[in-house]
Amino acid sequence: MKQFWKLMLRNPSGLIGLTILVIAIVIAVFGPLMFPNSPLRMVQRPFLPPFTLSAVPLGTDALGRDVFAGIIYGARVSLLVGLVSTLAALAVGVPLGAIAGYFGGRIDDALMRFTEFFQTIPSFALAIVLVAVLRPSIYSIVASIAIVSWPPVARLVRGEVLSLRTREYVQAAIVTGQTSGWIIWHEILPNALSPVVVLASLMVATAILLESSLSFLGLGDPNLISWGYMVGAGRTVIRQAWWITVFPGLAILMSVLGLNLVGEGLNDALNPRLARDGR
Amino acid sequence: MAADPVVRIKDLRIALPPGGERAYAVDGVSFDLKPGEIVCVVGESGSGKSMCAHALMGLLPDSVVTETGEIAFDSSNLLALDEDGWRDLRGRRIAMVFQEPMTALNPLMRIGDQMTEMFEAHDLLSPRERRQKALGLAQEVGLPDPERIVRAYPHQLSGGQRQRAMIAMALALEPVVLVADEPTTALDVTTQAQILKLIRDLQRSRNMAVMFITHDFGVVGDIADRVVVLRHGQIVEQGSAQAVLERPQHAYTKALLAAVPSMAPPPRPPLIDRNKAVEVIGLDKTYVTAGGWFRPDRSVQAANQVNFSILQGETLGLVGESGSGKSSVARLVMRLIGADRGTIRIGDVDLTQLEGKALRDQRRRIQMIFQDPFASLNPRRKVGQIISDGPIAHGSDPEKARQRARDLLGMVGLDGGAMERYPHEFSGGQRQRIGIARALALDPEILVADEAVSALDVSVQAQVLNLLEDLKTRLGLSMLFITHDLRVAAQICDRIAVMQRGVIVELKATATLFAAPEHPYTRELLAAVPGQQKPVSLSA
Numbered sequence: 001m002k003q004f005w006k007l008m009l010r011n012p013s014g015l016i017g018l019t020i021l022v023i024a025i026v027i028a029v030f031g032p033l034m035f036p037n038s039p040l041r042m043v044q045r046p047f048l049p050p051f052t053l054s055a056v057p058l059g060t061d062a063l064g065r066d067v068f069a070g071i072i073y074g075a076r077v078s079l080l081v082g083l084v085s086t087l088a089a090l091a092v093g094v095p096l097g098a099i100a101g102y103f104g105g106r107i108d109d110a111l112m113r114f115t116e117f118f119q120t121i122p123s124f125a126l127a128i129v130l131v132a133v134l135r136p137s138i139y140s141i142v143a144s145i146a147i148v149s150w151p152p153v154a155r156l157v158r159g160e161v162l163s164l165r166t167r168e169y170v171q172a173a174i175v176t177g178q179t180s181g182w183i184i185w186h187e188i189l190p191n192a193l194s195p196v197v198v199l200a201s202l203m204v205a206t207a208i209l210l211e212s213s214l215s216f217l218g219l220g221d222p223n224l225i226s227w228g229y230m231v232g233a234g235r236t237v238i239r240q241a242w243w244i245t246v247f248p249g250l251a252i253l254m255s256v257l258g259l260n261l262v263g264e265g266l267n268d269a270l271n272p273r274l275a276r277d278g279r
Numbered sequence: 280m281a282a283d284p285v286v287r288i289k290d291l292r293i294a295l296p297p298g299g300e301r302a303y304a305v306d307g308v309s310f311d312l313k314p315g316e317i318v319c320v321v322g323e324s325g326s327g328k329s330m331c332a333h334a335l336m337g338l339l340p341d342s343v344v345t346e347t348g349e350i351a352f353d354s355s356n357l358l359a360l361d362e363d364g365w366r367d368l369r370g371r372r373i374a375m376v377f378q379e380p381m382t383a384l385n386p387l388m389r390i391g392d393q394m395t396e397m398f399e400a401h402d403l404l405s406p407r408e409r410r411q412k413a414l415g416l417a418q419e420v421g422l423p424d425p426e427r428i429v430r431a432y433p434h435q436l437s438g439g440q441r442q443r444a445m446i447a448m449a450l451a452l453e454p455v456v457l458v459a460d461e462p463t464t465a466l467d468v469t470t471q472a473q474i475l476k477l478i479r480d481l482q483r484s485r486n487m488a489v490m491f492i493t494h495d496f497g498v499v500g501d502i503a504d505r506v507v508v509l510r511h512g513q514i515v516e517q518g519s520a521q522a523v524l525e526r527p528q529h530a531y532t533k534a535l536l537a538a539v540p541s542m543a544p545p546p547r548p549p550l551i552d553r554n555k556a557v558e559v560i561g562l563d564k565t566y567v568t569a570g571g572w573f574r575p576d577r578s579v580q581a582a583n584q585v586n587f588s589i590l591q592g593e594t595l596g597l598v599g600e601s602g603s604g605k606s607s608v609a610r611l612v613m614r615l616i617g618a619d620r621g622t623i624r625i626g627d628v629d630l631t632q633l634e635g636k637a638l639r640d641q642r643r644r645i646q647m648i649f650q651d652p653f654a655s656l657n658p659r660r661k662v663g664q665i666i667s668d669g670p671i672a673h674g675s676d677p678e679k680a681r682q683r684a685r686d687l688l689g690m691v692g693l694d695g696g697a698m699e700r701y702p703h704e705f706s707g708g709q710r711q712r713i714g715i716a717r718a719l720a721l722d723p724e725i726l727v728a729d730e731a732v733s734a735l736d737v738s739v740q741a742q743v744l745n746l747l748e749d750l751k752t753r754l755g756l757s758m759l760f761i762t763h764d765l766r767v768a769a770q771i772c773d774r775i776a777v778m779q780r781g782v783i784v785e786l787k788a789t790a791t792l793f794a795a796p797e798h799p800y801t802r803e804l805l806a807a808v809p810g811q812q813k814p815v816s817l818s819a
Contacts, residue, residue, distance in 0.1 A: 168655035169665075172714075175613050175647050176669030176721060177639040186668075190659045 007269035014265015020258030028079045031072035039069040039225045050243045061230070061244045062237055070225045071251050077226040078255065081142055082207040086200055088146035093153025094196065098184050100154065101161025112158070115151045123148035127210060131219045138221045141214060145207045156199055160192035194270035198263050205259035212252050227252050284311035285455050285488045286335065291348035293330055293339065293512075304330040304343060306512040312456060312488035317479070319491045319499045319520070321535075322509035323736035324707070328492045331509075332460045334358075335490065336375050337365040352456075371401055374449035378461040380441035384433040390417075390444050391429025397451040416447040420477060438601075439470035443477065450481060457482070460492045467600035467763065472807040475502050494736065496539045497766070497810025500524055508532050538741040540766035542808060544789040547773055553590040555624075556725050556757035557645070560586055562611055562621035564604075564781075581607035583781040585621070589725065594751065594758040596772030596789070598765060598804070604781040605761045609729045612759065613647050614638065625725065643673055646718035648747075650730035652710035656702035662688070662713055663698030669721050680720075687716040691746060708739035712746065719750065726751070727759045732767060744771055765808050769793060777801045 008014045037043065042064040043056060050059035050067070058067040100111040118126075130144035164170060165188060173183045212228025214220060220229040227248040234244030293305040305327040312318055322328045333339050335350060337360060350357040353372070360368070369375075377383035385393060394413040398404045404412065410429075417425035420443040433441055442462060449457060459478065463471040479502055482489050493499060499506055503520040508531070516529040527533045562585040568577040581604040589595045597605045610616045612623055614630055623630040625644050633641055649655035656665055666684035671677055685695045691712040702710055711731065718726055728747065732740040748771060751758055762768050768775055769789060776786040777800065785798040796802045 168649040168651055169657040171615055172647065172649060172655055172717065173657075173668070174615060175642055175645075176672060176717070177642040178668065178672050179639070182672065186660070187657050191657070 004269050008265050011265045011268050013261045014268065017258045017261025017263075017265055020254055021262055024075055024079060024255050024258060027072055028075040031075060035066075035069045035072055037066075037069065039066060039073040041065065043069075047237075047241050049241075050247075058247050059241070059243045061234060062241070067230070067244060067247055070230050071227065071248055073225050074227040074230060074248060074251065075255075077138070077221075077224050078208045078211060078228075078252070081138070081145065081211040081226075082204040082259075085142045085145035085149065085207045085211075086203045088142065089150040089153055089203060090196070090200060092146065093150035094157050094189070096150070097154035097157025097159075098161050098189060098192075101158040102165055102180065102184050102188065104162075108158070111154070115154050118148070119151045124210070124213065127214060128217065128219065131214055136214075136219045136221055138224060141211055141219075141221065144214075145210050148210070149203055149207065153196065153199060153203075156195060157192060160195060161188055164188045164191055194266075198267045198270065201259055201263035201266055205256045205263070208252065208256055208259070282314050284313045285352065286312040286490075287349075287351040288312075288331070288335070289349045289351065291331070291334060291350065292346045293327075293334060293348075294344045294346050296342045301511060303327075303346075303512050305334070308348075308509070308512070308514055310507050310514070310517055312490055314455065314488050315483070315486045316504045317482060317489040317491055317502055318505045318507060319493060319503035320507045320509060321493060321496065321499055323494060323535075323738065325511075326509040327512035328494075328509050329460055330512075332375070332458050332490060332492050335456075335458055336369060336373060338375075367401075370397055370449075370454070371452045372454050373456040373458065374452070374454040376442070376445050376449050376457065376459040376462045379465050380438065380445045381433065381465075383445055384441060386433050388432075389429065390431055390433065390436070394429070394444070394448050394451060397448055401452060403452070412451065413447075416451055417444070420444070420447040420450070420481070421473075422447070437470075438466050439473060442466060442470075442474050446474075446477065446481070450485070453485065455487060457487050457489045458492075459489060461494070462491075463498060464493070464495070468765070468807040468809070469600065469803055471498070471809065472501075475809065478502065495809065496524075496536060496737070497808065500810035508535070534738060538738045539810070540741070540744075540764075540770045542766055542769055542793065542811065544769040544772075544793055547789070549788075550590050550593050550773060553592060554626075555588045556591045556593070556626070557612070557759070558588040558622075558624040559608075559612065560622045560624070562586070562608065562623070563619045564607055564611055564616070565619060580604075580781040582611060582618070582621075585781075585783055587776055587783065587786060589757045589759060591724075591757055592751075592755055593773045594760050594771055596768040596775040597759060597761045597778060598763065598768050598775055599778035600763060600804075602780075603778040605763075605778050606729055607781075608778070609647070609727050609759065609761050613645065613727055614642070640673070643669070643721040644723055645725040645727065646721055646723035648711075648714050648718050648726060648728040648731040651734055652707045652714060653702075653734075655714050656710055658702055660701075661698065662700055662702065662705075665702070665713065666717050666720050669717065673721065684716070684720060687719055688713075690719070690750070691716045706739075707735055708743060711735060711739075711743055715743075715746065715750070719754070723756065725757045725759065727761070729761045730763065731760075733762065733764065740767070747771065765804060777804065 043066050044053065044060045044064050046060055046062050046064040048056060048060040050057065056066045056068065061067055096111055100108040127144045127148050130147060131140050134140035170183060170187050173187050211226060215226045215228030216232035218232060220226050230248040231245045234241065238245050289309050291305050291308045292303055294302060295304045308331060310318065320328045320331060337357065345358055348358065391410065391413045394416060395409040398409045398412065413429050414425050417428050422428045422440060422443050436444065463474050466474060475498065478489065491502060499520065505518065506520050506523040507517040508515050508523065510531050516523060516527065516532045523532060527536055562582045564582040566579045566581055585608055587595060597608060599605045611618050618631060628641055630641060663681060663684050666687060667680035670680040670683060685698060688695060688697050693709060693712055705713065732743050735743060744767065760772055772789050774786065774788050775792050776783045777798065779800045785792065785801045792801065796805055
């Protein structure tokens, strides 16, 4: 574990990503405590440019709402949606992939065709339809993002399990009379974990983007402010009031960048042989 | 052979990256290579023998540093050479043959193209002449039907043919020095004998200096003019092959030679009035690889009407070359793969008829020791868990299972502190002991050892064999011992079954089999075992 952190922090991109991510998490957790007012409340005159009033440092939007407060509260929604939907996608994808890879044959065929069924539908279109059908709410958004993002997990885990299940230590577990469930859980999955962790960090980033895109199209949770919603709401007035779209856009950019860098750092730390100066 | 040496290695010292097992990979090594002479560099894994070869080819990895020393060749010091100088030298003056011909050849290039590449790289000859040369070389190294072979891809050749192609490439520019890094280790014994002879003949006809790296004293006996014995990067002994093999001076050399199993089977008391522990009747297994639209299905018969039985307390050897189906038989007996037909009886239980829980319950009676001590232990589980997992799965109390695991570790010669450590902290031999402890944890009646000592160094191999033999006698186990090494089989087996292409061609008591082999294939195998001309095994 110590070794892992050393490798992770030695890598500059991992370090930068981790810093950005920690800042984002701190803002998401403690930010709303410092701004007890709802970000949906009008606090000033509309279209107040940024850096004019210290009470509203990033200006106000078309309804006079505080852009800075919106970004702070939006962090909570974005990170939560990213995290929860990724966990849900893992909860579906990992067992499915593991079962398909371990048992092979018809089970594998059936599960993989099922996976492909989801992969062939454009994921964003499916997410829009699902949210629209289920009514926009934080739950339906998380569910629809999870539904469109589990297939790559299942594919990845299946591939890992396929290669691991022929290892001699797995065969040794079979001949000592272990059940298949035990073997998958104790012998195979721990060894298949590192690529899944890397993929998961990138999935959080993708989920944040998806949530932003849905909110941009007006399919966000109407009771919660999110970065994507702010960008969407400000887009009609982007020529008069650039700050309404630019600041939340930057927030999206930074958090996604941070997560991608963390993913890269994780990749290097978990596969040290690939990373170490190439040759 | 009074010729002047072509290569003089003087006081070569190569430093490993700090924090490693030892400071130097190669520590003060000096020896000469003379034209018309084969120098065998022998040592166990990690002795630095490959490092010497790579230094001579300028192929050292970036992580090591050559601290002192000189490799004199053609009045220049190779260690001072830059990349351009090396490029000029490699292939043209010094050539190399690698261990694994499948990975050393480019799978996407035809054999002939890979040979002509040698001339191309050094800007020699016209394309037409190059092709002519390639054909000539293919002929010289004894590749059958050279016209066809030069147009083939590496995967279409057998292992021996691939190694011949590698040798042809190495010889293309008529180098004065040939470096061969374990060139026969990946090959079957009969192929190995052919390749050794080929290298010998070519070396004689071309008067080359050959540096031959090997860990196998049998091979040394067959091919070496001079021997250099390496240990921990230092030379412990060097001299003429005869002197080193027949009158070893250093204790380490003596120990290594003594560890080479003898071809003479020790006398074994006959086993009479024993019940059958395992009975295998009419086992069939065919692997079918589905073809495409334009290709027929490919099928390989791994087991064809295999019959044998093992008595209680008996060790049955299953020998054969790679692809003969011996590992498949082991996996069939273990029910790791299903048989197409046939019966496997353990005592009076028919293993082939069982499924699910009933099968899992019976599995404890027959346990397996695997070949690769690095792949057979889960890197993420502690040794204590690895050993006690099996008994716990069979309903043993976890505390008792751990206590038992501790006892077993003692039994295989490891201390109880190993319980809390992970497999990567152990050496190959120790890992194999852990594998044995895991197999014994379930109190099996039968052990199946699939090439259990093949991946180990010869001295460790001897220890593990002794351990197996000892445990078997003490616990009254029966054993199915699968190996490609007839020397090992001679030492440990009561009876030996010889397999060829999925069929058992001969099954006899060990002494009888070695004294009077009947089947031509058995004779061929026995004749191909290296190191029979010179008295390698003085210990016999």
